[in-house]
Amino acid sequence: MPRPERTAAILVAAGRGLRAGAGGPKQYRELGGQTVIFRAMQAFSRHPDIFAVQPVVNPDDAALFNEAVAGLRYKPPANGGATRQASVHAGLEALAADKPDIVLIHDAARPFVTSAVISRAIDAAGRTGAAVPAIQVTDTIKQVDDTGNVEATPERARLRIAQTPQAFRFDVILDAHRRAARDGRSDFTDDAALAEWAGLTVATFEGDPANMKLTTPEDFIREEARLAAQLGDIRTGTGYDVHAFGDGDHLMLCGVRVPHVRGFLAHSDGDVGLHALVDAILGALADGDIGSHFPPSDPQWKGAASDKFLKYAVDRVAARGGRIANLEVTMICERPKIGPLRDVMRARIAEITGLNISRVAVKATTSERLGFTGREEGIAATASATIRLPWGE
Numbered sequence: 001m002p003r004p005e006r007t008a009a010i011l012v013a014a015g016r017g018l019r020a021g022a023g024g025p026k027q028y029r030e031l032g033g034q035t036v037i038f039r040a041m042q043a044f045s046r047h048p049d050i051f052a053v054q055p056v057v058n059p060d061d062a063a064l065f066n067e068a069v070a071g072l073r074y075k076p077p078a079n080g081g082a083t084r085q086a087s088v089h090a091g092l093e094a095l096a097a098d099k100p101d102i103v104l105i106h107d108a109a110r111p112f113v114t115s116a117v118i119s120r121a122i123d124a125a126g127r128t129g130a131a132v133p134a135i136q137v138t139d140t141i142k143q144v145d146d147t148g149n150v151e152a153t154p155e156r157a158r159l160r161i162a163q164t165p166q167a168f169r170f171d172v173i174l175d176a177h178r179r180a181a182r183d184g185r186s187d188f189t190d191d192a193a194l195a196e197w198a199g200l201t202v203a204t205f206e207g208d209p210a211n212m213k214l215t216t217p218e219d220f221i222r223e224e225a226r227l228a229a230q231l232g233d234i235r236t237g238t239g240y241d242v243h244a245f246g247d248g249d250h251l252m253l254c255g256v257r258v259p260h261v262r263g264f265l266a267h268s269d270g271d272v273g274l275h276a277l278v279d280a281i282l283g284a285l286a287d288g289d290i291g292s293h294f295p296p297s298d299p300q301w302k303g304a305a306s307d308k309f310l311k312y313a314v315d316r317v318a319a320r321g322g323r324i325a326n327l328e329v330t331m332i333c334e335r336p337k338i339g340p341l342r343d344v345m346r347a348r349i350a351e352i353t354g355l356n357i358s359r360v361a362v363k364a365t366t367s368e369r370l371g372f373t374g375r376e377e378g379i380a381a382t383a384s385a386t387i388r389l390p391w392g393e
């Protein structure tokens with residue numbers, strides 16, 4: 001049942017992530033084949049109880065941002081400030097006209113936030129007005145002085161690690177941020193600390209140990225390995241396609257326009273290479289074939305550019321939480337000669353699929369003048385795809 005409150009989310013992504021080492025701001029780096037910020041944002045963009053997602057980004061990162069979160073639902077980004085606190089304040093002001101009842105404030109560097117944590121955050125804010133996700137501390141924590149000597153050992157049972165999303169009644173946290181800015185305070189490292197300063201009681205709710213913040217290069221290495229282990233269900237598929245020659249002056253082969261003395265007789269553009277690849281991917285997913293997804297009887301596919309079909313198959317893999325490990329296609333024809341076009345075709349397939357070119361192979365053979373390909377009546381292509389899916393299906 002939809003909740004009565006209207007909930008918005010702020011995604012704080014304006015930091016430079018310097019502790020995570022070289023390679024640019026950490027939120028735009030890839031982890032398990034997706035950028036960190038895409039992972040963090042999709043949980044909010046796809047949550048049924050969140051009506052608006054307000055990113056806050058560094059204006060220098062606009063191009064990185066747009067590319068990283070393509071396809072997700074969000075408001076035009078607000079420009080970040082000099083501190084995390086200033087960035088959150090900018091996000092709150094950008095949301096003010098939308099009048100949310102509740103706002104969740106989340107760090108883009110926590111990509112493993114789940115729908116369940118978000119639901120708990122909304123519940124907790126509705127109940128208490130201000131709440132943070134917290135997890136138990138398992139190590140004993142020492143408080144030290146300036147020289148590193150222990151000056152206190154806080155009682156472990158009362159310590160919690162605070163995470164995000166932190167959740168607040170919108171008008172209350174906006175007011176607290178405005179007061180802090182007016183008072184010249186800019187040093188709060190989380191919104192709960194600012195809320196405490198403003199005199200609010202901040203409750204806790206159950207966090208999630210997996211909802212960790214990526215900070216160091218080691219965090220990236222460890223999480224990459226963990227995600228790879230999750231995607232251990234390896235599937236392969238094969239595809240085969242043929243198109244006959246007809247009149248024309250060019251062929252579409254592996255997404256590349258190739259001048260030729262013939263054209264293809266085909267309902268779509270007749271790109272046998274891409275059609276074989278689509279069937280290989282659908283085969284690996286056990287998800288029908290190109291004809292069942294794009295019936296030749298459907299007029300909307302007449303003359304269609306086949307890169308659409310390939311992109312569609314790639315999206316089917318992503319929708320299952322999977323990744324393509326490699327694609328391979330073999331073109332069978334006497335002419336045109338594929339060898340000189342091989343790397344152009346690989347680059348085009350890599351572009352359509354978003355794969356690194358090292359994961360795309362294009363091969364070619366003739367049929368020694370035998371059969372229909374030998375007589376140059378048409379072209380055949382075979383393909384294979386290997387994909388990695390999450391365990392559990």
Ligand code: MG
Nearest residue numbers: 241242272275
């Ligand atoms: Mg075909």
